Amino acid sequence: MKKLALPHDVLMRVEKPARYLGNEINATYKELKPGMTRFVMCFPDVYEVGMSHLGLPILYSMFNTDPDIRCERVYSPWPDLDKIMRERKIPLFALESQDPIKDFDFLGITLQYEMCYTNILQVLDLSGIPLHACDRTEDDPIVMAGGPCTYNPEPLADFFDIFYMGEGEISMIPMVHAYRENKAKGGTRKAFLRKAAQIPGLYVPSLYKVEYNEDDTIKSFTPAEPGVPVTVQKTVESDLDHTYYPTKPLVPFMKVIQDRVVLEIMRGCSRGCRFCQAGMVYRPIRERGLDYLLSIATDMLDTTGDDELCLSSLSSSDYSDLKPLINALIDECNKRKVNIELPSLRIDSFSLDLMARIQDIKKSSLTFAPEAGTQRMRDVINKGLTEEEIFRGAEMAFQGGWSKVKLYFMLGLPGETEEDMRGIPDLSNRIAKLYYDTVPKEDRRGRVQITSSASFFVPKPFTPFQWAVMEKKEEYNRRAYLVKDEFRRQLNARSLYFQYHDADVTVIEGILARGDRRLGRVIERVYSYGCIFDAWNEYFDDEKWMQAFREEGIDPDFYTLRERSEDEIFPWDFIDIGVTKEFLLDEWHRAKKGVVTENCRIACNGCGASCFGCGLCP
């Protein structure tokens, strides 16, 4: 019987003890040999959420194929266990070995979402690792971060030894080798960090210094020592067909959010929607080959026994070989009685026919993401989905038997007018009307159901909107009420549903997304009040965040209500993602004029990602 870190009486009293056992099928039980480097990967949220992330399994399997490295996992203990661990001084442990995190050489935390930042401090604290990188000794693990939020790492600069920008397949193993070499020579922690700063994609915050202007904007961001690179360029895996893929994914006992085989079909996106950070930071566009995908799909179904498979990418409709891929997958899945979960596809006759084959039309809904209520606004954000396309798709779908539609919108987009806001209920209403015009009464199964959902726009680094202004939370709420009111006045109101997200969280997310190093103190203070799991409604406490800002003497509005000037130095400017700041600025100007930029598969727009010399770039 495996020895567990948590005593029996604790496991019997916390919710879902299976979160903490680490006995999943396909978990690594590689023998721990002396001299092996121990790496523990962390997703700073609860097990069920963390286990649904694809990036971690890729790195997990990559590390575990290396004879000198053993990789395990850890997730944030749920608040009930967190409390007990503090009371009884039980140190945080990795799942597979149940050994304390402190015993590991590396702790790698993935940064997927800003609202998980306090959980990072929870993980460090429960592990007994000093929160501040500068306080760590030779015995503490190297604490590093990866994931999309590293594209503005500065709010977390105090807490991490290393940030890794880009795709982990490239520099992780070289980094561990550099660590091992340094250790073998008797080198110090600082010596290793200096070496790490030379490895592509790695950023060591302690080796850089920031100076501020009187108005709190950045005056300069420079290396603190000679030899430290001025810019850090992200890493890109150029050949996605000859790289690591977890062909033996973990099979949890518990039901996790994504309880299925995930097939990542490509990286990057050519659409150039101006609000979308992922579309920019994952360029250049690289596809995995059809044969490669089919072979890993079958391998993964064999090794997991999962009954569902899904495709993952930013815009699956754009995958070059989509038809043959989906047809081949449907065949394979039918043989095995496995469900296919289709990604959001552009609505056309192909996708409708497809969906009708594998989904119950009566129960499933069609999804469109207009993102904005008027064509003018859609042009501003460069979302190339016209009303004509939406109506054509919807009409085909209604004729095919669908009667449920989901629409995704954003409120608070740059230059938004009341007309744009009212456009949301107006568009929804006209789609409802289209249903009644298209489907004769005798063929209808009750009313059509149009569900519109609006989130509040958060400007992100490395997008054309990184200069944009946000609103106060009262204003976001006002806009949402206006739209809600307008929905009630529509002719087909009884067929329309409207939901919107929380404005409080939006503002904090906005502050952290484009924040600077000074925010580290705020994050630490809000954590000291006991705030964790901020991404969860039931735990997020806006009051505490505001109190933390006040006590640290930092004005939160500086990060949100201020339109950035075009020559301002951003905290993330030192990072090179391929796409240039010039391109983004040009896109910002085009946005203000409502000028559309074409999909780059049609013609290259010179964004800069071609510097990596791979993928779809000419």
Added chain:
Amino acid sequence: MKVRVKYEKTGINKYVGHLDLMRYFQKAMRRAGIDMKYTEGFSPHPVLSFAAPLGLGLTTRGDYFDTELETDTTVTTFVARLNAQMAEDIKVLSISEMEGGKKQNAMASLAAADYEVTVGDAVLEQLGGETAFAEKWQAFMAQETIPVVKETKSGSETVDLRPLIYSQGTSGNKLVFCVSASSANNVRPDTLFTAFLRSTGQIKASDEMLKDGEIEIERAEMYTRDASGKLITLAQAGRLIGQV
């Protein structure tokens, strides 16, 4: 063909919930290439029907589920194949072919179950040692009735446990008993043990003791009744095809 699978679940798997176990077996059977029968419709799935859920913290040496196979091609290698896909401390013990309809399925035909309660040192000491434990249990069993209050949806009712205990005895620090497990008259092992503890003047309930690790409870076997009304194991109700 309809089959009945017997399995054991011990070690740290006692912390894995019942619904999770169901999903676990479904995936394990797919990995093992078992030719299962699937439901029709848009999300086909195999149907597994468990005899009875096992509470969190309990282990088992003899639990069962029924399922249906499309063909019998994988049945002789079933046990070996499935065991090759098992996690540590979960093991398939046997597979039997079953006749009959819904009324004969594991859950509907379940009549009784064997439980083994292992009493930890602290509790044993409180009871006065092994001999005193045995004596107290005998005294408890000598009663004509053992009334317990059972909470139901419509309120509470008093149930007499005595006629629902079919056999019992102590051995050292272990207590074994065979009790009714039918849906109409299910006797939970902790309910019976708590009633015993009350009779000895103990205040702490057995489910609290279970949570604190002061006692352990294992289900050892599950039974149905044959045509003459005799208790036979759920496996014996079918035709044994393979075992470990």
